[in-house]
Amino acid sequence: MLSKNKVFAANMNDFPVMMDYINGLIKHLEPKIIFDSTLACEEILVNIISYAYPDDNGQLEIGWEEDSEHNIFKLTFEDAGVPFNPLLGEEPDLSVPIDKREVGGLGLLMIRKLTDDAQYSYVNGKNRLIITKKMKGSVSCY
Numbered sequence: 001m002l003s004k005n006k007v008f009a010a011n012m013n014d015f016p017v018m019m020d021y022i023n024g025l026i027k028h029l030e031p032k033i034i035f036d037s038t039l040a041c042e043e044i045l046v047n048i049i050s051y052a053y054p055d056d057n058g059q060l061e062i063g064w065e066e067d068s069e070h071n072i073f074k075l076t077f078e079d080a081g082v083p084f085n086p087l088l089g090e091e092p093d094l095s096v097p098i099d100k101r102e103v104g105g106l107g108l109l110m111i112r113k114l115t116d117d118a119q120y121s122y123v124n125g126k127n128r129l130i131i132t133k134k135m136k137g138s139v140s141c142y
Contacts, residue, residue: 003065010049010060010079018045018062022075025064029073029135037075037133040114044077044086044129047108052081052127071136072116077129084127085120086111 006021008014022041026034048060063076086108112118117132 003063005061005063005076007059007061010053010058010081011056012049015045015049018060021062025075026073033133033135036114040111040131041075043108043111044131047084047086048077048079048081048127051084052079054082066135068135071134072132073135074130074132077131078126080126083122085122086129087118087120 004025008018008021019038019042023034023038026037029037045060052058052060058079058081061076061078063074063078065074065076067073111131115131116134119130119132121128
């Protein structure tokens with residue numbers, strides 16, 4: 001099992017660096033898995049950067065764990081910002097015309113749909129979101 005962790009400043013200046021880090025971790029996977037994972041990670045990072053630290057000073061740790069024996073990888077996002085469980089929100093009603101929908105919720109829906117599993121916890125003053133995805137043959141529906 002392979003694992004890595006890296007800490008970043010939780011701001012938009014570090015966003016490209018975070019995405020480069022994640023892309024480097026997943027570059028050996030199938031194109032569809034890379035696409036789905038990149039999209040989900042972008043949404044997670046933008047939410048943390050935008051909402052976790054109202055005073056704009058904070059850190060974000062990204063962890064990587066690859067388990068080839070079980071054909072999965074996990075990405076962990078951990079911050080000490082405002083507690084927020086992205087998995088609790090109600091899914092938006094996609095049958096409502098876009099100009100009549102309430103704002104928000106689509107990004108969180110994408111995270112749920114683009115990953116095989118997602119788990120959230122708030123422990124010792126830290127938000128921890130773990131997304132799990134199959135490394136081969138992963139199927140997502142959006």
